Amino acid sequence: MAGKREKKSYVTTEEKIKAAARKVFMQKGYGASRTRDIAEEAGINLALLNYYFRSKEKLFHEIMMERVQHLFGAVAPIINDPSLSLESKMEKLASAYIDMLLENPDLPMFVLNELRKQPDLFKSQMNIEQLLKNSSFIKQLREKRSDVEPAQYLMNIMGLMLFPFLAKPVLLATGLAGEKNFGTLMNQRRQLIPKWIKAILQTK
């Protein structure tokens, strides 16, 4: 994108813009974000933003793809590794996810919300459909519980990890968690969630 001259600074202008866009888009969502705010946040001129990225929409699209990847990227390798038992898969998932989410607390809300408004943004990404249905994870779930749809357990695992971050503002507002406390609670969940899921898989 844009010219190919040498970069003078270690932080290219393009990366400055993307960082600013990431921040503003994540904070306000696509519709409520103003290109001027992004430019100001990046410390550059508005025209420059349109010079690097042709439009607000194109810029958003790049950020969105990147964010989706960041949110779901860790899942595929774990879910598809046939050398891992069902239990170790869940331990790895919980651990990797909680770490990442503690550093990107409002990533899930951003991605899920924008995805709701423009569902097409996901389909292009890849064909997760096949990747999922043939995954070793789904097979292991079917073996263990042929009576319940694997999708149910997938929702449970993801929900137990993601929901606290989606509901964070409510947790804080209701005093169920303080800002400091929240981190502690999440760290506890790192070990708790795998145990809970095991228990869930053995019900009845």
Place this chain on the structure above:
Amino acid sequence: MAGKREKKSYVTTEEKIKAAARKVFMQKGYGASRTRDIAEEAGINLALLNYYFRSKEKLFHEIMMERVQHLFGAVAPIINDPSLSLESKMEKLASAYIDMLLENPDLPMFVLNELRKQPDLFKSQMNIEQLLKNSSFIKQLREKRSDVEPAQYLMNIMGLMLFPFLAKPVLLATGLAGEKNFGTLMNQRRQLIPKWIKAILQTK
């Protein structure tokens, strides 16, 4: 608000505007909603919208309060009823919630997302803080598991119910659920979630 003359139609203009606002705000969020879109959706003139509600913000505030109430209103009575056992509380919660959510699938995403952008909108609502901490539900949880914070279980219950609706676009896009299938899965969860929670409460 506005004049006090007789209402001619069974659907007042005010209610038409609120219905339209509800629809548009829920679909696009506050920042991306245009007052003109709301007016058009309501089949009225833009000026009329400002005549009934003084501003976009005031209109939004009314809708938002109403939606928060709708999302969390059912919880308090159940959680606070000392005559219900922990188990029946969870059965009631799951049942009431899943019904409501199937009729308002994107209510949770709307409320949680707007709440994230303007956390103050919640504090005014009431003092859930006291209401929760003194609730019979929290006491029962402490009795059963003094080793784990009650907040953890609250997150679990709410998460198991709400998460599938928050992630619905992803579920549809990945083929994990079809639009028809989704309803079936949720209805299954009505019975499954209480069982799962019981299992979770007995771990270790």
Place this chain on the structure above:
DNA sequence: TTTTGATTTAATCAAATGATTAAAACAAAA
């Protein structure tokens, strides 16, 4: 040093947007 092409800026546009105003339409009361 001069030239060349990338980078950046100030100024400006057209469209969109929240809001107001002044007047018209209307329905009930007198």
Place this chain on the structure above:
DNA sequence: TTTTGTTTTAATCATTTGATTAAATCAAAA
């Protein structure tokens, strides 16, 4: 029928917003 106060509309404003243009700056290559 006339009057009164509410409801609704068309027209208009001032800002905001995404985008473009033409010119200035700058750093490397010749």
